[in-house]
Amino acid sequence: MLQPNVETFIACDASLEEASTVLFGAPYDSTTSYRPGTRFASKAIRGESFGLETYSPYQDKDLEDIKVFDSGDLELSFGRVDLALADIRKRAAEILALNKRPFMIGGEHLVTLPAVEAAFEKYPDLQVIQFDAHTDLRDDYLDAKLSHATVIRRIHDFLGDGKIHQFGIRSGERAEFQFAKAHTNLHKYSLAGLKETVAALKDTPIYLTIDLDVFDPAAFPGTGTPEAGGIFFMEFIESLKLLSQLNIVALDVNELSPALDQSGASTALACKVVRELLLAIN
Amino acid sequence: MLQPNVETFIACDASLEEASTVLFGAPYDSTTSYRPGTRFASKAIRGESFGLETYSPYQDKDLEDIKVFDSGDLELSFGRVDLALADIRKRAAEILALNKRPFMIGGEHLVTLPAVEAAFEKYPDLQVIQFDAHTDLRDDYLDAKLSHATVIRRIHDFLGDGKIHQFGIRSGERAEFQFAKAHTNLHKYSLAGLKETVAALKDTPIYLTIDLDVFDPAAFPGTGTPEAGGIFFMEFIESLKLLSQLNIVALDVNELSPALDQSGASTALACKVVRELLLAIN
Amino acid sequence: MLQPNVETFIACDASLEEASTVLFGAPYDSTTSYRPGTRFASKAIRGESFGLETYSPYQDKDLEDIKVFDSGDLELSFGRVDLALADIRKRAAEILALNKRPFMIGGEHLVTLPAVEAAFEKYPDLQVIQFDAHTDLRDDYLDAKLSHATVIRRIHDFLGDGKIHQFGIRSGERAEFQFAKAHTNLHKYSLAGLKETVAALKDTPIYLTIDLDVFDPAAFPGTGTPEAGGIFFMEFIESLKLLSQLNIVALDVNELSPALDQSGASTALACKVVRELLLAIN
Amino acid sequence: MLQPNVETFIACDASLEEASTVLFGAPYDSTTSYRPGTRFASKAIRGESFGLETYSPYQDKDLEDIKVFDSGDLELSFGRVDLALADIRKRAAEILALNKRPFMIGGEHLVTLPAVEAAFEKYPDLQVIQFDAHTDLRDDYLDAKLSHATVIRRIHDFLGDGKIHQFGIRSGERAEFQFAKAHTNLHKYSLAGLKETVAALKDTPIYLTIDLDVFDPAAFPGTGTPEAGGIFFMEFIESLKLLSQLNIVALDVNELSPALDQSGASTALACKVVRELLLAIN
């Protein structure tokens, strides 16, 4: 039978009604100050996901057994940051209003800001767990308040002290590390400390944001600002058991720039991160 | 509103009922003897088509004004040539049975065989116009009768003498050129002679097959066996006025191997060829 | 002797005082809607220029005989279009105020807008000659008024009818071509008509903007939206004799995206365009 | 003196008579369902091997001290799986009949099937040790019984239960892992358990098959389906002391796709794997 060509992340073909999680892409990288290209991530991840198995031997779970709806990519204005962020916020809010969990695929890290805003509106006691190479705590960047380099600082603006838990951090200005000391819970270089954080946050609504540059560039060269000295895949896998104990109400995976790694290995890793997260939270 | 993620060639979003032309992808390259990769062409062309305008200044026509349905890609078996070809034939026949025109995006050139078979079944007086660098007239290739290098010979098997019109040919074995002399209408190096061919075939049902390696590798490096000395884009544009006078009942565009041209220019050219053909035949 | 590391376009090492032309880079591509990367063009062109000879056999002139100052790249905010454009305008105005000719290397085509504004402020009878594949005449693009796709429309806003001369155009929406018919002098596909335009404009101050995608992607694949069917290098060379008769008061070359053509051939061609223009206008 | 151009893996220039091991290439990837390209592996490995030293500091042995004959690549039909597999089987049998050890370089993993068949014919008590990311235990794949994804299942068909020892496995369908539980000895993620396996198999004829995607994509991105979470080179090196205690009667290394890693690092790693295996078994 002749059908229109529906493209989803592998096995994420549930109807909206039955789905508990809703995927969407936020293909935006307009404030990226170095190598852009993350705008192509969500499309690449969908395409590459068909090279994956739906079954995870790590968690002994299968995407075939869960219900996820893939609502495709937003069409975002590259010329107007304000409009792009508003569109993302609207989409996240729409999903949350249906009592479903939004799972956004970036784009640059700035896309996290409106999604956290939408989640915070629904869950005033929201806290954020961030896997990242960078603090993203600048107050402004080249005179812009809204930037991939300021996104966590902007989130701190409304979330306040002690609500942001940063892991894997290994790059930033001295002032950012000083800010973190005073205002966030920053863990350098690895995911060490996650166990204690999860234990303390079990009943709290969590927004999980994974900047894929938390991975070592050996494992994940496909990102605009590769930072040597990151985590490897098995460290991420080990974190899943902890993450699955949390009440994650919204999440995102961002900063894959697929064209920078022509072997496809970075996109394939990103796909596995998405698969494992979907299985961990459902 | 949250919608599933439908992916089509740009502006080819008509319903099946209203459409006069139906696109489908045949992502198959299993007999490719040199550099494979054409299996990724249809996906790449859909994605890249959104970099196109829908309007053609060459023909002063717009995709917005015509009705095309994109039925997505077939899922073809790489391990079984027979099954793959049968699936393609079935899809082409299904479209023809609805009195619509199938427009297939390959894949390697072998995918043309079952599509011509389906068209020939409906139109016994079918003739074939082929733009190509290669004769594709071998009787067998490395002991295989079904191969990208034998496809036109297989079509000749049932179509017979004088029904195949070859243009742009510049590569083949000596024996293939000798076969062509006796059995097909072969025009070397360019599209010269197309005018006379079109004049003679105006009332005949035509299958048009465009092996994109007919283009010079300067304009189109993204193909497995680039053959220097081909046509450039404006020569193709000039042929459109002629092609639009024909009764093209089915057609295909094949042999783009997108990963071989990382600039994206080859995929972009393939997109324009598809756009211009859609506008010329509708 | 130990010296700091001054990097210029080859042989553009005159002092500011003696120079008649001042180069500067505008590494900005934040509104690029498809493949970004032109922000790296000016740096790449400087580096690659040392693979050039300073002598042009086409014009029998040598860069060693003329005086050009290279003032390096602006540091532009990716998060704020308004700030970026203001900084460009300021630089162009500063050069014009010294009675020197600004020669800007983009960046995406939007950078042309503030440079034309600065030139128009000094020369109220300014006209624009544009070599480009695209009309760039949209009124807005994805809700943004300031975009690479609207730049010539924005220039028309203040320059008015009949002052913009477009060559090589082969892509745009139907409405853009209709706008051009009413308001600009548009020449499709090639540089044909340049001779008459130059004859009519000999005493008029001219801003020359060259979007390098006017070249055929065969010759210049290193650009974000390659449009088949463009000009080749020798057509550009033939235009130099005409261009050298004009009173060009400011100019730019834009839309090279060096990483898209890893052979380096596109960057090398861009370097030659810069060299030949420098020789033609001095 | 003018000689014909003989190309071998470095230092594998013994005569057939004196050689104990015979290399051959099986450049076949026609059933590869995702990114093809392993057909170019044997040629690439020979060329790149001249960047290697012949001496291994790990084993303190030198290729100069052993006798290996490189019989070049088979010419295999891409259009006919049956013919291709028959040709491989014939070559392996021919080498075994000379009481020499065949060392095949794939190609996709399916090429292992006929080589194991040939070895099994000579050694009815043959067992298989497999280093791989994937179980390769599907019963069919897209309706094909012969496929890179079914190869170990086909080997199980005639070898029977308990004779296949799988290491490094981290990807497959749930049903494949269930099949493994019942019928093979599967070790997940790493080479842990190899010591015990080797101890138990010391007097048994062994076919060793190394799918290079057992390596982490960080170390080996040059393969069609990179699976994060694999082994690194030093783990492989540590296994050599164990492997050298076995009675390996035939072996292969497969699934390098050289064009996917343009840095050359994947091909270089494959070369070292071949060198170290040659030194370990001779």
Place this chain on the structure above:
Amino acid sequence: MLQPNVETFIACDASLEEASTVLFGAPYDSTTSYRPGTRFASKAIRGESFGLETYSPYQDKDLEDIKVFDSGDLELSFGRVDLALADIRKRAAEILALNKRPFMIGGEHLVTLPAVEAAFEKYPDLQVIQFDAHTDLRDDYLDAKLSHATVIRRIHDFLGDGKIHQFGIRSGERAEFQFAKAHTNLHKYSLAGLKETVAALKDTPIYLTIDLDVFDPAAFPGTGTPEAGGIFFMEFIESLKLLSQLNIVALDVNELSPALDQSGASTALACKVVRELLLAIN
């Protein structure tokens, strides 16, 4: 039967005795001042040649009908220019002493010097025809007398005035063009003038050297210093009828840098140039 792995340019498998032409590779690029990599050309050309047909429709001749011996690549010292050139000269002389025609595949253009020396020793009335983008007439380059940029000047040192015929030239220093005016026969930009040159040289022993950068970078981006504005393939094909009238006693094709054009199209074009030259001179 098990055979050692002999690699030749396609169909160049005659014995030394029966051959009239002897191929050899000179993989040397140590004086290349910009992007090196031509050392890999001869190996790449041999490998890629199997994507060619042996039959040329342009000349209606077939490599199967002529006798060529491929003696493989020289092993040249990268650290000692003097030794490398001596080894090349020895090889060329050895072939000439057998009354066969040496056909060298470079390498950078400097490899032409010793080959011309060897030919000049045998044929004191030798003249040189050069297809090239560059004059290569510098007297020294960065203090080195032996360089790719000085090679034709060094040849002029012993050949003298009026014996060097340059075609396609479009890059050089002003002084080089002035030198050419006085001492060589230089034809700019194209092969125009070749007819007259051939007519005048019919009975003269000719060394033909083709620097592949004579081609436009659109057709041939795979070279270290791409120079826009060159010839296209059909212009080369048209020259073959003229070249075949000459008494070419030795020849070379140089300056392919295969890694710079990852599409393979440049290497494929180089293969066709070699094939067509072999057919034209035999």
Place this chain on the structure above:
Amino acid sequence: MLQPNVETFIACDASLEEASTVLFGAPYDSTTSYRPGTRFASKAIRGESFGLETYSPYQDKDLEDIKVFDSGDLELSFGRVDLALADIRKRAAEILALNKRPFMIGGEHLVTLPAVEAAFEKYPDLQVIQFDAHTDLRDDYLDAKLSHATVIRRIHDFLGDGKIHQFGIRSGERAEFQFAKAHTNLHKYSLAGLKETVAALKDTPIYLTIDLDVFDPAAFPGTGTPEAGGIFFMEFIESLKLLSQLNIVALDVNELSPALDQSGASTALACKVVRELLLAIN
């Protein structure tokens, strides 16, 4: 204000007078026997360094707090090894004569020879610490005494026994390892043993040479002869505390070949190595 375009490694903009360390590039790779390209390293490192933060969380130090002068790249003759080495030696000696520390960025490893010569002239009790995958202890290579493969042997010629400390070594000929046993202090595979070496050398003037191929190709594929099995970034970071206790009087970082890793991750790692070394020694 219009300024000339000075390019330095990030934050290395001190004046020569105030600087304690002076950077310079030695873009030379003419004896590289396999894949060349390190000549582009210093330029690439400068450009990419602006993607770095100036602050190191590993050492809690900031480039803003130290004084480094970047004197740019030498212009070296590719055709004359002797001239190139003499120019490097002169530059290193010039910096040492000012009682500043030269920090050279290669280039192939041979550039280390003249820099060590210059340092040895000033510090007769100089010893060398080398991080490298290769012994570089050949006596000659393809008949050349001066080669990237002989550089440490040449240094041993004048430094004598026991003064060279090699770490991370995993590739070389058997004879090189035997030479090392007798004449150098060689540590295989990792940096193990560095602690003892540093303890013994605390008051000795040290030349530190880091061949970046000491890193595993997973972390650093961008080098001509990638050798699997090397160190990862965090092992390097851990060595910094030791290195900072030494009296390093001159140093270099070499063998980055930026074009071989198109993701940019190798160049980014090299930048971090330079930053961390600058912070460790100042």
